Amino acid sequence: MQLQDLYRDLILDHNRHPRNFGRLGAPARQALGHNPLCGDQLTVFVRLEGEKLADVRFEGSGCAISTASASLMTEAVKGKDRATVGALYDQVHALLTEDGAQPDASLGKLAALSGVREFPARVKCATLCWHTLNAALGEGSATVSTE
Amino acid sequence: MAANLKTAPARPYDVARVRADFPILATTVHGHPLAYLDSAASSQRPRAVLQAIEDYETHSHANVHRGVHALSQAATAAFEGARERVRRFINASSVREVIFVRGTTEGINLVAQSYARPSLRPGDEILISALEHHANIVPWQMVCEQTGAVLKVAPINRRGELEFEAYLKLLSPRTRIVGVAHVSNALGTILPVQRIIEAAHAAGAVVVVDGAQAVPHIPVDVQALGADFYAFSGHKLYGPTGIGVLYGREQLLRAMPPWQGGGDMILTVSFEKTTYNELPYRLEAGTPNISGAVGLAAAMDYVEGLGIEAIAAHEHRLLQQATAELLRIPGIELIGTAAAKASVLSFTMKGVHPHDLGTILDSQGVAVRTGHHCAMPVMTFFGVPATARASFGCYNDESDIAALVRGLNKVREVFG
Numbered sequence: 207m208q209l210q211d212l213y214r215d216l217i218l219d220h221n222r223h224p225r226n227f228g229r230l231g232a233p234a235r236q237a238l239g240h241n242p243l244c245g246d247q248l249t250v251f252v253r254l255e256g257e258k259l260a261d262v263r264f265e266g267s268g269c270a271i272s273t274a275s276a277s278l279m280t281e282a283v284k285g286k287d288r289a290t291v292g293a294l295y296d297q298v299h300a301l302l303t304e305d306g307a308q309p310d311a312s313l314g315k316l317a318a319l320s321g322v323r324e325f326p327a328r329v330k331c332a333t334l335c336w337h338t339l340n341a342a343l344g345e346g347s348a349t350v351s352t353e
Numbered sequence: 354m355a356a357n358l359k360t361a362p363a364r365p366y367d368v369a370r371v372r373a374d375f376p377i378l379a380t381t382v383h384g385h386p387l388a389y390l391d392s393a394a395s396s397q398r399p400r401a402v403l404q405a406i407e408d409y410e411t412h413s414h415a416n417v418h419r420g421v422h423a424l425s426q427a428a429t430a431a432f433e434g435a436r437e438r439v440r441r442f443i444n445a446s447s448v449r450e451v452i453f454v455r456g457t458t459e460g461i462n463l464v465a466q467s468y469a470r471p472s473l474r475p476g477d478e479i480l481i482s483a484l485e486h487h488a489n490i491v492p493w494q495m496v497c498e499q500t501g502a503v504l505k506v507a508p509i510n511r512r513g514e515l516e517f518e519a520y521l522k523l524l525s526p527r528t529r530i531v532g533v534a535h536v537s538n539a540l541g542t543i544l545p546v547q548r549i550i551e552a553a554h555a556a557g558a559v560v561v562v563d564g565a566q567a568v569p570h571i572p573v574d575v576q577a578l579g580a581d582f583y584a585f586s587g588h589k590l591y592g593p594t595g596i597g598v599l600y601g602r603e604q605l606l607r608a609m610p611p612w613q614g615g616g617d618m619i620l621t622v623s624f625e626k627t628t629y630n631e632l633p634y635r636l637e638a639g640t641p642n643i644s645g646a647v648g649l650a651a652a653m654d655y656v657e658g659l660g661i662e663a664i665a666a667h668e669h670r671l672l673q674q675a676t677a678e679l680l681r682i683p684g685i686e687l688i689g690t691a692a693a694k695a696s697v698l699s700f701t702m703k704g705v706h707p708h709d710l711g712t713i714l715d716s717q718g719v720a721v722r723t724g725h726h727c728a729m730p731v732m733t734f735f736g737v738p739a740t741a742r743a744s745f746g747c748y749n750d751e752s753d754i755a756a757l758v759r760g761l762n763k764v765r766e767v768f769g
């Protein structure tokens with residue numbers, strides 16, 4: 207268990223200076239994500255143009271892992287279409303939860319999250335934003351909870 | 354805390370010997386010796402408790418109150434012996450006032466459902482404080498929904514102390530029940546329960562004390578306090594999980610309908626009519642947690658062996674030392690600075706979420722609790738999503754504080 211694998215410089219930087227932080231007004235979609243265990247709460251906003259995620263922003267408060275993960279996610283998905291984002295979600299999920307999963311080059315900066323896997327109590331922090339994005343893109347409930 | 358000490362400890366407190374009584378403290382965590390600073394969530398068990406449970410399971414187990422055979426009698430003797438042990442520990446006037454439950458949560462729910470629910474009328478009031486654990490909030494909200502009673506909340510100040518004048522003002526002829534913690538788990542505040550109870554009684558209300566965090570740190574005499582109900586958990590008192598106690602004044606318990614039906618709580622059952630058993634069995638349906646009760650009794654023996662005043666004095670020294678050392682670390686803010694405090698140090702560090710802090714401390718072998726501590730309204734009051742909480746038990750020593758301080762410096766290092 208290596209702390210420096212969890213708190214990499216890129217993670218700390220995105221925590222200190224989250225990208226795409228803020229709201230998007232209507233007609234953007236939004237969803238609220240909540241991790242009752244640690245009180246993390248974030249809202250993800252998405253403006254769709256057809257199948258494309260034309261703009262993505264988030265706001266809320268949380269730990270360094272959830273904030274950095276959300277920041278990295280917004281960078282990674284902006285401008286991509288739904289199908290690509292879905293595939294990215296699957297890759298990130300595998301990276302965070304599957305033993306021995308190696309980051310694929312297509313993950314880009316998201317690969318910085320690979321250290322989270324060694325900290326099982328923190329995996330939910332990193333996945334919260336992705337579940338929330340999913341909810342914003344989906345039809346169902348617009349509130350997700352990690353519990 | 355010092356004000357609670359009736360007598361000075363007879364001999365110096367030998368923390369090294371106490372530590373040796375707790376096998377789990379020899380654990381290493383991520384390559385570091387364990388610094389266990391989470392006793393407010395659950396304390397560890399001394400060998401004497403583990404041994405008592407094993408002895409019971411090895412030599413005496415059968416069901417209680419049922420058989421004429423030797424083991425059933427041995428089990429009944431062990432279980433009822435544990436009840437008498439509890440009675441002495443809290444100075445109840447009779448074993449009929451000692452109801453075994455799963456823990457504090459179940460004890461409070463029992464009072465809510467079996468005492469409050471049948472007697473409350475629409476517009477009656479239940480008064481709690483703003484620093485309560487969810488276990489002393491939600492059962493009352495449920496009973497309010499069921500009866501039309503109204504929940505009132507007495508405020509706290511920025512130090513985390515009950516606003517006593519405001520509490521007095523909220524007491525009214527409509528107040529039927531007052532529910533308060535003896536010690537706050539999120540802030541460490543010791544509440545003036547005796548004065549709270551006197552005022553409540555003067556207003557005609559019955560008082561339920563959540564003693565979960567008090568029994569490990571303060572000598573509790575339910576008669577001297579005048580408590581009507583007093584609930585606590587074994588696992589915060591160096592005993593097992595799944596066992597706790599609800600003390601209730603006999604006169605009140607006797608008027609309460611059973612809250613669960615089944616075996617043990619009856620005298621006779623026919624399909625036409627069932628007659629209920631005597632106290633305390635009437636409120637204990639089903640086979641109880643026998644080994645849990647045995648373990649709890651052993652834990653009480655252990656605590657009294659050390660002397661609860663001696664434990665409290667030791668923990669108070671640690672609390673003062675840890676408070677002073679934490680305040681020297683840049684960015685630390687204490688949450689809960691009451692004049693009377695027991696064993697809990699809740700804090701935040703500027704620019705670092707408590708969850709990250711907890712992970713980094715854990716990587717150094719330091720176990721603290723991070724989160725809302727089942728007291729979300731307290732977090733809201735202080736405007737924080739969560740805090741980190743270090744809490745002390747009889748086995749903590751300076752090495753644990755040193756590990757905490759080293760760990761917090763590591764947090765500073767990582768987060769710059």
Ligand SMILES: Cc1ncc(COP(=O)(O)O)c(C=O)c1O
Nearest residue numbers: 456457458486488538563565586
């Ligand atoms: C003040 C207080 N009340 C109630 C409880 C609930 O105790 P239990 O979970 O053992 O029922 C706790 C435990 O966290 C507590 O600290």
